[in-house]
Amino acid sequence: MLTVYLAVGGLVGVVILLMLSRIARSTHGTTVQDKVVLITGASSGLGEACAEVFFRAGAKVILFSRNSEKLEATSKRLQTLNVPEVTYSPVIVPLDLEDLDSLSDKAEQAVQCHGRVDILINNAGLGYRGTCLDTTTAVHQKVMIINYFGPITLTRGIIQNMVQNGGGHVVNISSVQGRMAIPHRSAYAAAKHALQAYSDTLRAEMASKGVKVTVLWTPPQPVAWHLTQLLRRFFKQWKGGTMNSSWPSLLTGLQ
Numbered sequence: 001m002l003t004v005y006l007a008v009g010g011l012v013g014v015v016i017l018l019m020l021s022r023i024a025r026s027t028h029g030t031t032v033q034d035k036v037v038l039i040t041g042a043s044s045g046l047g048e049a050c051a052e053v054f055f056r057a058g059a060k061v062i063l064f065s066r067n068s069e070k071l072e073a074t075s076k077r078l079q080t081l082n083v084p085e086v087t088y089s090p091v092i093v094p095l096d097l098e099d100l101d102s103l104s105d106k107a108e109q110a111v112q113c114h115g116r117v118d119i120l121i122n123n124a125g126l127g128y129r130g131t132c133l134d135t136t137t138a139v140h141q142k143v144m145i146i147n148y149f150g151p152i153t154l155t156r157g158i159i160q161n162m163v164q165n166g167g168g169h170v171v172n173i174s175s176v177q178g179r180m181a182i183p184h185r186s187a188y189a190a191a192k193h194a195l196q197a198y199s200d201t202l203r204a205e206m207a208s209k210g211v212k213v214t215v216l217w218t219p220p221q222p223v224a225w226h227l228t229q230l231l232r233r234f235f236k237q238w239k240g241g242t243m244n245s246s247w248p249s250l251l252t253g254l255q
């Protein structure tokens with residue numbers, strides 16, 4: 001237990017140092033105020049926490065997930081937060097990433113909400129544990145669709161709008177297992193590895209078009225929770241709610 005606390009403490013310390021050094025080096029921090037931010041899996045967990053961070057910073061958040069009631073609840077909760085800066089009512093769009101054929105229409109719907117999407121956070125995901133021998137092909141397919149084919153299909157639909165608008169940022173939420181596969185996680189690790197490979201290719205292709213591509217290797221839940229708390233505090237303390245546009249890449253090197 002002590003080791004876990006030391007690891008979490010150490011990690012949080014590194015995050016703070018990296019954030020401070022990044023701010024110190026930044027000559028012109030850009031603001032996410034008024035930016036359009038689409039977050040998948042925004043009805044719970046990390047996606048909901050992300051939605052709050054961007055909502056507080058004055059972004060126009062578009063919340064995607066399957067469960068419209070949970071999305072409504074998230075939207076209501078955000079709108080009851082006591083935020084001094086200008087905020088925008090979240091837009092909710094129910095979607096099922098497994099329904100690949102519907103995703104280009106959903107992407108178009110998202111673009112139509114505010115005429116553009118500046119930041120796409122592909123966060124929705126499905127975890128799965130099972131040995132290679134126990135994991136059926138059907139399970140592999142489901143995990144691959146939700147964690148890989150869904151996000152890349154949605155990305156294709158959105159990124160064309162980003163290119164037309166001269167830039168944007170795609171953030172793909174991955175895991176340590178997107179780099180390092182461990183026992184009992186073959187389906188999950190394979191899908192996250194695929195997402196990493198796609199993102200690396202996309203980043204290179206988009207470099208000249210002003211679209212940034214970041215992969216966040218999210219640590220396991222307790223650490224993710226600490227990072228979320230840290231980001232919330234960070235925003236509270238930062239006058240005007242501005243942040244550097246490349247904040248996700250700030251965290252990328254940590255996992």
Ligand SMILES: NC(=O)c1ccc[n+]([C@@H]2O[C@H](COP(=O)([O-])OP(=O)(O)OC[C@H]3O[C@@H](n4cnc5c(N)ncnc54)[C@H](OP(=O)(O)O)[C@@H]3O)[C@@H](O)[C@H]2O)c1
Pocket residue numbers: 040041042043044045046047064065066067068070095096097098122123124125126127146173174175176217218219220221222224
């Ligand atoms: N938590 C961790 O410890 C951890 C560690 C490493 C990486 N990650 C990654 O971080 C991301 C978020 O994880 P989390 O723990 O916050 O997840 P979570 O609490 O289980 O939330 C998953 C979100 O994805 C949505 N979702 C699931 N299936 C979907 C589908 N078919 N179509 C559309 N939306 C769907 C869910 O909403 P609905 O049910 O309403 O659809 C929910 O909002 C995932 O990509 C995960 O792989 C998490």
